[in-house]
Amino acid sequence: MSKVLGVLGGMGPAATVAFLARVQALTPAEGDADHIRMLVDINPQVPDRNRAPEAADHMLGEMAARLREAGAQVLAMPCNTAHAQSTALRAIGLPFIDMIAETTAAATAGGAKKVGVLATPGGEALYTSALAGQGSKIVRLGGANRQAFMACVEAVKRGDTGKPVRAEMRRLAAALVASGAEVVIAGCTEVPLLLGPKDVSVPLFDSAEVLARACVKACR
Template identity: 70%
Template sequence: MTQTLGILGGMGPVATTAFMARVQALTPAKRDEDHIRMLVDLNPHVPNRHTAPEAAGKTLGEMAARLREAGAEVLAMPCNTAHSHAGAIRAAGLPFIDMIAATVEAVAKTGVTRVGVLATPGGEALYAEALARAGLEMVRLEGADREAFMTAVFAVKGGDDGAGPRGEMRRLAETLVQAGAGAVIAGCTEVPLLLRAEEVSAPLVDSAEVLAAVCVEMCR
């Protein structure tokens, strides 16, 4: 018997719909009834996770409670940065799949010891803690490359997934590899909208793909 998945989404909207498609694609289904029921709060009006963290946490807690009341049995959120508010989401009383922890577990299985992270400053901080707990060293972008990363992410959010931001994300991933990363985490859900695994010269661990796989495992 499957469990109903509640998704806290909208951060951003395109990344959320792409995540839903991944859950569907990873589900071993031969008919409609084999798929997972998803209740989705695609809320692009969650306060800014960087500049208004307290308001963001309050909103995410309210979203989790509404999903529970609507019938969700397991919660997931395809936004790495917003996992700093995991406590507010867990207060709804449902199992919450930790995207950061699941991704670090997946990258640890590759056997590498130095891991590059493509993430926002907030997401990067969460990965720094999780990787350290796992005994892994993080390789991060430096200087102007950090700003370039955010520019590419906001380009996608604005509807531009063309050659410019795609080329920049490839360059940034390769910068991490050249700095010694044995694998690279796509630690922002906009990254895989611009970057494919075959475009990186080291294993690319996609946090959205990892989360979707765990959702399928838990809900089925």
């Protein structure tokens, strides 16, 4: 029997909905009953993970506890930055699928030593540490490109996924490749809403898709 997946979402809402669709699409099924049961808390009121990490940690812990009480057996959180506040989630006693660890493993499996990361400052810090553990180095955006990236993320959160913001994300990915990135990680769940594998000249690893695959494996 499949295990029940508990999803801590809402960071942001569009990215969470896209993640749920990925889990459904990646689950081998002949009918409804073959799919994974998911208990989902889409909570856009989680405090900002970059500006109020302690408050975010507290609220995420409460969300995880409620999912456990509702019957969740495995936890996942489709927000890279919030993994810095995962201590409270791990403390409640359920298996927690680490998005950062899973994506890092996938991106370096082919031997890449220079890995471009499109992520928030908090996400960059997490990937820097995880990649170092695999013997690889992060390639990150510099200067004005960092602000440009955050502007793209904020645009998605406003519902803007139009051509200009898509073009800007392609430009930022190309900047990482020009700086030596052998592969690129979409290390913010808003990124794949703007950028696809065909938009990047090196392999692109979508952290949300990597997490979705790991959830299917863990629950099936």
